[in-house]
Amino acid sequence: MKVRILVSFKDSVLDPQGQTVKNALHTMGYDAVKDVRQGKVFELELEGATKKEAEALVPEIARRVLANPIIEKFDWQIIKGR
Amino acid sequence: MKFGVVQFPGSNCDLDTFHVLRNVMKRETFLLWHKNHDLKGVDCVVLPGGFSYGDYLRSGAIARFSPLMHEVRAFAREGGHVLGICNGFQILLELGLLPGAMLRNKNLKFLCQHVYIRIENEKTDFTRAGKKRQILRIPIAHFDGNYYAPARVLKDIERHRQVVFRYCDAEGNITEEANVNGSLGNIAGIRNREGNVLGLMPHPERASEALLGSEDGRTVFESLISCIERRKPARRPGRRERAGHD
Numbered sequence: 001m002k003v004r005i006l007v008s009f010k011d012s013v014l015d016p017q018g019q020t021v022k023n024a025l026h027t028m029g030y031d032a033v034k035d036v037r038q039g040k041v042f043e044l045e046l047e048g049a050t051k052k053e054a055e056a057l058v059p060e061i062a063r064r065v066l067a068n069p070i071i072e073k074f075d076w077q078i079i080k081g082r
Numbered sequence: 083m084k085f086g087v088v089q090f091p092g093s094n095c096d097l098d099t100f101h102v103l104r105n106v107m108k109r110e111t112f113l114l115w116h117k118n119h120d121l122k123g124v125d126c127v128v129l130p131g132g133f134s135y136g137d138y139l140r141s142g143a144i145a146r147f148s149p150l151m152h153e154v155r156a157f158a159r160e161g162g163h164v165l166g167i168c169n170g171f172q173i174l175l176e177l178g179l180l181p182g183a184m185l186r187n188k189n190l191k192f193l194c195q196h197v198y199i200r201i202e203n204e205k206t207d208f209t210r211a212g213k214k215r216q217i218l219r220i221p222i223a224h225f226d227g228n229y230y231a232p233a234r235v236l237k238d239i240e241r242h243r244q245v246v247f248r249y250c251d252a253e254g255n256i257t258e259e260a261n262v263n264g265s266l267g268n269i270a271g272i273r274n275r276e277g278n279v280l281g282l283m284p285h286p287e288r289a290s291e292a293l294l295g296s297e298d299g300r301t302v303f304e305s306l307i308s309c310i311e312r313r314k315p316a317r318r319p320g321r322r323e324r325a326g327h328d
Contacts (some may be wrong), residue, residue: 013230016186016264065147068140068176070183071230 001046002080003058007067008039042066043079051082083310085111086124088154088170090145095131095167099287103128106290107303116148125310126163127154129170131223131285141184141226142172151177163207163306164279168224171271171281180274180281181239182231187224188264194223196296197262199270199284200250203243206273208280211304217254218247218298220284222262227283229265229272236266247271247282 009015015037022036044061046054062074085103089096096113103111112122121127134145145151151173158164158179166174174180187193201209201216212218231239239245247270251260261268263283271282286299 012232013185016188016190016228020190065143066139068143068183070232071185 001049001051001054001078001082003044003046003054003076004079005042005044005058005062005066005074005076006039007042007062007072007074008037009071010073013071040066051078054078083109083125083307084123085109085126085128086114086121087111087128087130088114088116088150089130090116090132090134090148092134092136093130093132093169095169095285095287098285099128099130099167102287102290102299103303107300107307109307114150116145116150118150119153121150121153121157126165126306127157129154129164129166129173130287131168131170134169134173137169137226140172140176142169142174142176145169145173146176155179158274158279161276161278163310165208165302165306166279166281167285167287168222168227168283171283172226174279174281179279180272181235181244182229182272184226185228185230185264186226187228187262192223192225193227193262194221195262196221197270197284198250198252198254198260199247199282200254200256201301202245202248203273206246206277206280206305207309208273208302208305209246211308212301215254216301217250217252218284218289218301219296220286220289220299221296222284224263224283227263227265229263229267229269229283231266239272240267242275244272244275245269246273246280247284 018036018038025033058076067074087100172184199218201212204214248268249260249270250256256268273280286302289296289299
């Protein structure tokens with residue numbers, strides 16, 4: 001099974017990199033862009049894990065390692081297998 | 083007293099720190115390899131600056147899982163003194179020994195320059211050799227030094243006088259211009275509530291010899307030495323617990 005985890009800053013945390021990208025887009029004339037948030041993507045290949053096991057394992061890994069819960073949130077989904 | 087300087091892959095201020103503690107402060111100092119489980123009976127553990135594990139994932143995020151950090155955490159919990167400089171500060175935050183987190187500098191630049199910091203609390207084990215509101219000139223060199231903590235945590239930190247250093251101008255004013263990396267409350271260094279763990283972004287080891295332009299950083303080391311040597315604590319028995327980390 002393959003899962004994709006998206007880690008991004010919490011809404012309450014300023015994302016200076018996202019702001020810079022937004023400013024660049026505005027400079028290029030993409031005025032429709034109201035906001036940009038930058039994040040990180042992780043793809044994990046899990047061996048022999050059931051969906052139920054993944055539902056326990058992935059959030060645990062995300063909380064303990066991939067994201068810093070003080071500043072970041074995460075979202076995840078199964079992208080291959082089940 | 084004995085200092086121990088932890089070496090991670092990617093540490094690059096380890097030998098500077100070792101040099102200052104041994105040759106300038108003239109105290110017995112050991113290098114502690116991060117893969118070991120032995121603190122060699124030191125009285126103070128220093129986590130030096132650098133780019134442990136290439137700053138992969140987040141600054142300090144991987145180093146916190148190094149085997150020796152289990153001992154460092156137990157050492158700190160028993161009241162042992164731990165000093166984290168720059169990347170060492172970031173590791174202490176990731177480890178949870180200090181509150182908060184680091185964001186990228188507000189201008190998205192790696193900052194390598196001398197800054198002024200003001201001693202906000204001169205009654206700590208890391209500043210007692212300094213004076214009230216003393217201004218120190220110490221270099222910084224970091225990409226992720228933009229200190230952040232949720233409002234509730236920040237309030238707590240301030241209330242317990244855990245802010246030890248703030249970025250200031252040459253006159254000691256806490257201004258937005260002096261806040262080079264965008265840290266909340268101009269915070270340059272904090273301690274834990276118990277007072278035995280300090281993290282700071284500026285590099286005191288790079289400001290401990292007149293030849294290098296400033297000796298202000300010695301204040302931190304002198305404070306630690308006077309505090310620990312006066313207390314002369316009973317030698318801690320070596321601990322070799324090997325439970326999993328975290």
